[in-house]
Structures are given as C-alpha cells and as structure tokens.
Amino acid sequence: MKTLVFGDVHGNATALQAVLEQEPEFDSVIFLGDAVSPGPQPNETLELLSELDGIFIRGNHEYTMLNPDSVERWPDGFKAFMHWIYDVFDPSGVDFLTDFQEPGLFEVGDHKIVLAHGDESPDVRHVLPDMKAEQFGPFTYGETQAPVLFGHSHIQFRRTIAEQNFINPGSVGQNRCGHVTACYGLLEDHDFTFHHVNYDPTPWLQALDQIPALDAHESFRGWFRQQMITGFAAGENEPWLTYAAQGYR
Known part of the structure; x- marks a missing residue:
C-alpha cells in the first residue's frame, strides 16, 4: 500500500499540482492540515484536494476558514487577504473542510499511526528538529509507541524519542528553508x-497579483510575493537561515 503524505498546502495549487504530477500513482492520501489559506489559489487547491481519497486532518487554518471572525485582529493586509478568500471560496469547500477529522490515533493499512497537525501545544508555536523532547509530547495523544506524522512547522525532518518516531513531511505550499519546492x-x-x-x-505569483482586495495593501502583497520567490515563507531570519544552511527543506 502506497500512501501520499503531505500538508500545509496553504492555497498553493501550483505546488500541489507539481506533487501530483510527480506522484501519479498511490492508493490513498494522508493530509495533515492547512489546505487553502492563506493563499491566492483557494478554489484551485480545493478542486485538487477534493479528488483525493484518504484521511484529512484539521489544521489551524481549517479553523480560520470555518470561523471568519478569528482573523479580525490580524494585520490589515492579512485580514484583507483572508476576507477575499472567504468571498471567493466555493461554498462546497466549506462542507469539504468541515469533514476534516480531528487529530488522533488512526489505523492506516495494518498499523496504527498518530496523525496530528502539529499546533497542539499552546506554549510552542512550531515544533522544530532540535527542540527538547517534551515539546513533542502534546501531539502523541497518549501514545508512546505509534509513529507520529505531523505538519505545521513547514520543515522536513524525522526525530526519534524513546523509540517513537516523529515525522514531518514538510510543506507543499510554503517552504521556509529557502527552497521553491514542494515537500511531501x-x-x-x-x-x-x-x-x-x-x-x-x-502561476501562484500571477494569482496573487490579480487579487483586487490587495490593491490597497501593496506592501503586504510585495512581502508575501518575496516569501515565495526566496523560499523563506517565514522570512529570511532565524531559525530558518540556520536550517537552510544545514540542508533542511
């Protein structure tokens, strides 16, 4: 059984299409959350994802998509971007995102795996490769042996803690380590x-340029565009510069 494991597409249908073209044959998917926002291709991403069969885990950006009031305190550019996504998003997409499952223990084939988004800890924004072991605890969901697949931090890595494997496939749509590449x-x-x-x-850049809601927020649009061009989706700063120098994706 061959399962495509990915997450953190963030409305980048261009990147997701590249993955699907490179991997045309698989039996099912595991999606680890954050499907369509914030990105300029929400409906194109929805169309690609809705054709796939498998397990879809809810991430923090599924919450923002289903709860528009949650972005009201965001910076003005981001808020305008999200309001545009809400306005153009196909109504069928709301039902699709609502059906995403909560993280936890799942049976995949003949073995058990914990599937998590990776934002479970209220104290740690992103769980990264060199963090203390206890930072990984919140998304084990009480399991001590089953492997854990998680996303959210947008960096490919594997960490073994007390014989339990923690695996992050990286981000399809927003690389943070200086690569214009889709990870899975x-x-x-x-x-x-x-x-x-x-x-x-x-195509992603062109879609971003065509969002009328961002015409009044050109500095935000330029900043967001630069993140895609450089491959540093969280900015060219630490710890991402160090991870990039160490060869992470």
Whole structure:
C-alpha cells in the first residue's frame, strides 16, 4: 500500500499540482492540515484536494476558514487577504473542510499511526528538529509507541524519542528553508521516505497579483510575493537561515 503524505498546502495549487504530477500513482492520501489559506489559489487547491481519497486532518487554518471572525485582529493586509478568500471560496469547500477529522490515533493499512497537525501545544508555536523532547509530547495523544506524522512547522525532518518516531513531511505550499519546492512523503507498508519537487511559482505569483482586495495593501502583497520567490515563507531570519544552511527543506 502506497500512501501520499503531505500538508500545509496553504492555497498553493501550483505546488500541489507539481506533487501530483510527480506522484501519479498511490492508493490513498494522508493530509495533515492547512489546505487553502492563506493563499491566492483557494478554489484551485480545493478542486485538487477534493479528488483525493484518504484521511484529512484539521489544521489551524481549517479553523480560520470555518470561523471568519478569528482573523479580525490580524494585520490589515492579512485580514484583507483572508476576507477575499472567504468571498471567493466555493461554498462546497466549506462542507469539504468541515469533514476534516480531528487529530488522533488512526489505523492506516495494518498499523496504527498518530496523525496530528502539529499546533497542539499552546506554549510552542512550531515544533522544530532540535527542540527538547517534551515539546513533542502534546501531539502523541497518549501514545508512546505509534509513529507520529505531523505538519505545521513547514520543515522536513524525522526525530526519534524513546523509540517513537516523529515525522514531518514538510510543506507543499510554503517552504521556509529557502527552497521553491514542494515537500511531501511516501508511506509504503511500514517505510516512510521524504520527497520534494521543484516547481515554477509563476502561476501562484500571477494569482496573487490579480487579487483586487490587495490593491490597497501593496506592501503586504510585495512581502508575501518575496516569501515565495526566496523560499523563506517565514522570512529570511532565524531559525530558518540556520536550517537552510544545514540542508533542511
């Protein structure tokens, strides 16, 4: 059984299409959350995701999509961006996102795996490769042996803690380590492997430029565009510069 494992698309249908073209054959998917926002291709992303069969886990951006009031204290540019997404998003997408499952223990094939988004800890924004072991605890959901697949921090890595494997396939749509590449993983029987595919971001950039709601927020649009061009979706700062120098994706 071959399972495509990915997450954090964030409305980047261009990147997701590149993944699906590189991996045309698989039996099912595991999606680890954050599907359509904040990104300029929400409906295109919805169309691609809705054609896939598998397990879809709810992330923090599913919450923002289903609860528009949650963005009212965001910076003006981000808020305008999200309001545009709410306005143009196909109504069928609301039902699709509502059906995403809560994180927890799942049976995948003949083995059990914990599937989490990775934002479970209220004290740690992103769980990263070199963090203390206890920071990984909140998304084990009480399991001490089952492997854990999680996203949210947008960096590919594997960490073993007390014989329990924690695996992050990276982000499809918003790389943070200086690469214009879509990251994902493959689970074949009990073996997990990391993969990535480079892509031309031009369609994504063109979609961003065509959002009328951002005409009054050109500084935000320029900042968001620069993140895609550089591959540093959280900005060219630490710890991402160090991770990039260490070869992470």
